[in-house]
Amino acid sequence: MTPEVPDDHWEVEALYDTCFAPGREALSSYRLRDGVPPVAGLSHVARDSGGILAGAIRYWPVRIGGAEALLLGPVAVHPTRQGEGLGAALIATSLARAAPLGWQRVMLVGDAPYYSRFGFTLLPDVEMPPPTNPARVLGRALTPDAWTGITGKVCRWV
Numbered sequence: 001m002t003p004e005v006p007d008d009h010w011e012v013e014a015l016y017d018t019c020f021a022p023g024r025e026a027l028s029s030y031r032l033r034d035g036v037p038p039v040a041g042l043s044h045v046a047r048d049s050g051g052i053l054a055g056a057i058r059y060w061p062v063r064i065g066g067a068e069a070l071l072l073g074p075v076a077v078h079p080t081r082q083g084e085g086l087g088a089a090l091i092a093t094s095l096a097r098a099a100p101l102g103w104q105r106v107m108l109v110g111d112a113p114y115y116s117r118f119g120f121t122l123l124p125d126v127e128m129p130p131p132t133n134p135a136r137v138l139g140r141a142l143t144p145d146a147w148t149g150i151t152g153k154v155c156r157w158v
Contacts, residue, residue, distance in 0.1 A: 001093050004043040004056065012045060012056040019076035029109055031129055032071060033060050036157050039070060041101055042094050046077075046086055054081040057090040059098070059106070061157040064126055067150050068157075069139075070098060070106040091118055095140070104146040107139040107154070125151035 004012060042059040055077040062071045072094075077087045095118065098106060107123060108115065109132055120138040128137050141147050 001044045001046045001090060003041055004038065004045050004058070008045050008053075008056075011053050012058070015053055015056055015076050015078060016074055018078065020074065029071065029073060029128070029132075032062050032154060032156050034156070036060055039101075039103075042070070042098055044090055044094050046090060048081075054078050055086045055090050057094050059094065062107070063155045063157060064107075064150050065152040067105070068103070069150075069154075070103050071154070072106050072108040073110070088118075095142070099142040104143045105139060105141055105150065107137065109133075109136045110138060111136065112138060123147065123150075127153045129154065 039059040039061055044057050045053060046055040048054050055075075057075040058073065060071040060073075062069050072091070075087055075090055077084075077090075095106065107126065108120065109128060110120075112120070112122065112135070115138050119140045121140070122135070123137045123139040124134070126137055126139065127134070139147050
């Protein structure tokens with residue numbers, strides 16, 4: 001795995017188009033990403049020995065009230081490489097790099113049964129823009145008690 005560089009951009013976008021349903025950019029999480037670059041050093045790509053893109057993960061800065069947080073996603077693995085643990089490796093590796101870069105908390109919109117193995121739990125007091133299902137808004141503290149007292153709407157980083 002290596003940090004994503006600008007030359008990876010369109011190849012990563014093509015991977016996301018392959019892995020996700022048409023209209024993915026209409027999701028509310030994309031409104032939080034519009035015009036905001038991914039967090040340098042946390043967005044990663046995984047390539048096979050021939051240089052073929054196998055997976056990618058991106059992180060975006062967001063705000064919840066006055067608090068800063070990372071928004072994890074999308075994370076995708078090419079369909080021909082799924083089931084090999086590549087997604088888990090992308091998540092674990094990138095999360096391990098977030099706290100040393102000064103980040104205290106990370107959130108995502110996803111399936112609790114999958115993401116709970118990485119320490120993510122429900123964020124009942126954090127509100128993603130609609131039409132997000134509140135049961136899919138999850139967070140993980142990167143430093144002790146990082147989510148304590150954090151409530152409110154998730155907003156773009158501006």
